Amino acid sequence: MSGRYRLSMPHPPRDPAAGEPVTAVSGEPDGPDHYLVGLDLRGRRVVAVGGGSVVTRRLGALAAAGAQIEVIAIDPTPTVESFPGITLQRRAYRDGDLSGAWYALACTDDPEVNAAVVAEADRRRIFCVRADIARAGSAVTPASIRHDGLTVGVLADGDHRRSARVRNEISSALLDGDLSAVPTAPHAPGVALVGGGPGDPDLITVRGRRLLAQADVVVADRLAPAQLLAELGPTVTIIDAAKVPYGRAMAQEAINDALIEHARAGRFVVRLKGGDPYVYGRGFEELAACVAAGVPVTVVPGISSAIAAPASAGIPVTHRGITHEVIIVSGHLAPDHPDSLVDWSALGRMRGTVVLMMAVERLELFTDALIAAGRDPRTPVAIIENGSMPGQRRTDTVLAQAGRAAGDAGVRPPAIVVIGAVAGFDARTGSVGSSPA
Numbered sequence: 001m002s003g004r005y006r007l008s009m010p011h012p013p014r015d016p017a018a019g020e021p022v023t024a025v026s027g028e029p030d031g032p033d034h035y036l037v038g039l040d041l042r043g044r045r046v047v048a049v050g051g052g053s054v055v056t057r058r059l060g061a062l063a064a065a066g067a068q069i070e071v072i073a074i075d076p077t078p079t080v081e082s083f084p085g086i087t088l089q090r091r092a093y094r095d096g097d098l099s100g101a102w103y104a105l106a107c108t109d110d111p112e113v114n115a116a117v118v119a120e121a122d123r124r125r126i127f128c129v130r131a132d133i134a135r136a137g138s139a140v141t142p143a144s145i146r147h148d149g150l151t152v153g154v155l156a157d158g159d160h161r162r163s164a165r166v167r168n169e170i171s172s173a174l175l176d177g178d179l180s181a182v183p184t185a186p187h188a189p190g191v192a193l194v195g196g197g198p199g200d201p202d203l204i205t206v207r208g209r210r211l212l213a214q215a216d217v218v219v220a221d222r223l224a225p226a227q228l229l230a231e232l233g234p235t236v237t238i239i240d241a242a243k244v245p246y247g248r249a250m251a252q253e254a255i256n257d258a259l260i261e262h263a264r265a266g267r268f269v270v271r272l273k274g275g276d277p278y279v280y281g282r283g284f285e286e287l288a289a290c291v292a293a294g295v296p297v298t299v300v301p302g303i304s305s306a307i308a309a310p311a312s313a314g315i316p317v318t319h320r321g322i323t324h325e326v327i328i329v330s331g332h333l334a335p336d337h338p339d340s341l342v343d344w345s346a347l348g349r350m351r352g353t354v355v356l357m358m359a360v361e362r363l364e365l366f367t368d369a370l371i372a373a374g375r376d377p378r379t380p381v382a383i384i385e386n387g388s389m390p391g392q393r394r395t396d397t398v399l400a401q402a403g404r405a406a407g408d409a410g411v412r413p414p415a416i417v418v419i420g421a422v423a424g425f426d427a428r429t430g431s432v433g434s435s436p437a
Helices: 053-064 078-082 111-124 160-176 206-213 252-264 283-292 305-312 344-349 360-372 399-409
Strands: 045-049 068-072 087-089 103-106 127-130 143-147 150-154 190-195 217-220 237-240 268-273 297-300 326-330 353-357 380-385 393-398 415-419
Touching (some): 045 111, 053 068, 053 078, 103 111, 150 160, 160 206, 190 252, 206 297, 305 353, 344 360, 360 415, 380 399
Parallel strands (some): 045 103, 190 297, 217 268
Antiparallel strands (some): 143 150, 353 415
């Protein structure tokens, strides 16, 4: 590969003879460009001004780096609004907002506001990225990717399209295990429904990641791995289709229309979902809409959080001699809701594992229904928040106390509730739970 770009790794390899770091990849001699460096943001305040698609792209990587993220935005997108662990202030930027920050991002659609943010950052000696005019900021975000413990960053003298293209070539080569590999031709127009997995960006399938790298448009769910959005090229259009629990949502019909409209305009559209497209993901509704419109569509299965979140917390949803069945249940509707299709009486009589999804707000209603139908109140229950992510947390309780325990612990979505003997398993000690006596 030629041209002026640089690659970065967390720990550069050292020359065994000299004991000094050696450059991983070198190109032509560098000119007056940016100095590529990795920042340790763990526990340090990062301020993002703006709540649109640019901030949406960056939140996943910043959160993974352990930053204390504060977003200041008048009208944040649903994904930004519901992003776990950040501080959100719904207002306009004011001078002084960067006090105490280590890093800042000016990402509004108002050039004057962005310039003011950069000016304050300069006064306070805080490095600041300016999204609308990259060279007007004191820092730029390299096109980057993480693979198997390796972080690769690419700068191309301010040419974001080129840096993204080179990054995608490297990404494709790493996935293929061949650094001499080159990317395939642009993908034909159409739609791919891609399951992004439970949250950890490494848990998307290889095929899903390849298709994402070829996308012209990405329609992303709130639960889709946010870090993957940071790997998209600057020309990729991101459409926020987040469904905030009991809050704002992009109507399903509008999502279908967006997929069809962009595909008909000659673009390759990736519908990026959390988990698997067909496990409470409305994937088949979107497939049916595309087929009816004559739009080519493919489905890429993903790892469902119903299985992966318990596994990441040390819980197998089945276990020899303990349970021969597992039922995945939507908690979207209360047990007595006229539209509910769940036979709670049958669930109460079964002895196997019940996995509840989208059930946090109504958990006590569900546990009461199970107990009323015959399930032992002492049945173990485990609640896993942010499964597979750095902020993963497990709350252990029993069926009769699950609603209260969730409230006392401040459990918030996304969370998976596991009910059954396997919920008493403890991977830390290797102990195996058992059904209640």
